[in-house]
Amino acid sequence: MTAAGLSTYSADVQAEVAQVREVVSALHAELPRWELVVWTAGNVSQRLKSADLFVIKPSGVTYDELTAESMVVCDLDGNLVDGTRNPSSDTAAHAYVYRNMDHVGGVVHTHSTYATAWAARAEPVPCVLTMMADEFGGDVPVGPFALIGDDSIGKGIVDTLSTSRSPAVLMRNHGPFTIGKDAKSAVKAAVMVEEVARTVHISRQLGEPLRIPQEQIDSLYDRYQNVYGK
Numbered sequence: 001m002t003a004a005g006l007s008t009y010s011a012d013v014q015a016e017v018a019q020v021r022e023v024v025s026a027l028h029a030e031l032p033r034w035e036l037v038v039w040t041a042g043n044v045s046q047r048l049k050s051a052d053l054f055v056i057k058p059s060g061v062t063y064d065e066l067t068a069e070s071m072v073v074c075d076l077d078g079n080l081v082d083g084t085r086n087p088s089s090d091t092a093a094h095a096y097v098y099r100n101m102d103h104v105g106g107v108v109h110t111h112s113t114y115a116t117a118w119a120a121r122a123e124p125v126p127c128v129l130t131m132m133a134d135e136f137g138g139d140v141p142v143g144p145f146a147l148i149g150d151d152s153i154g155k156g157i158v159d160t161l162s163t164s165r166s167p168a169v170l171m172r173n174h175g176p177f178t179i180g181k182d183a184k185s186a187v188k189a190a191v192m193v194e195e196v197a198r199t200v201h202i203s204r205q206l207g208e209p210l211r212i213p214q215e216q217i218d219s220l221y222d223r224y225q226n227v228y229g230k
């Protein structure tokens, strides 16, 4: 597929595109490294600061074949602006999130095993671990069932995450989508949601895990978000 390209954009925008292509390409390597994907089943994107554009992977290309140059650039309606291949099949969902959540700079989708197992049951992961309180500020919520092809998935993500502190949503019968201030933060949330989905699942084999009281969740979330690592 060909597109209009970046020639009408300023040198600053083109420079940022080149830099974000490197970032997004490198972050795709984190998905198999953390065992969050099989074959081509997951994608990372990052929004530009200097223009209403984002960078995402081309569809159906294996992670070991991805390069910075092969990353595609889309506008916030999901139209291809620059790149030689079709953008990821989840581009419309990423674009919808960027159009409707101004604070989001990165989006990730995977089909990681444990998080997707919870999604298949449409059950939120209950906040029973301090690392869940830290990262998610409560339960990891479930979003609606939605078919790929229009704005349904994006709307489900936005509607669910707009009423939660969680940067992760388990889209019913599908899998996790995560958001962050940039793509790296969204990848981190994808790693964390898989980890807690796995741990809580294992805990359940031993009995019913104990929910953390809301006051303690709030305290842990505040410390991790505002003090930890600063």
Ligand SMILES: O=C(CO)[C@@H](O)[C@H](O)COP(=O)(O)O
Residues within 6 Å of the ligand: 040, 041, 042, 043, 057, 058, 059, 060, 061, 087, 088, 089, 090, 109, 148
């Ligand atoms: O969820 C889906 C399809 O149901 C996608 O995540 C694909 O599995 C990955 O697609 P590309 O990013 O390679 O288009």
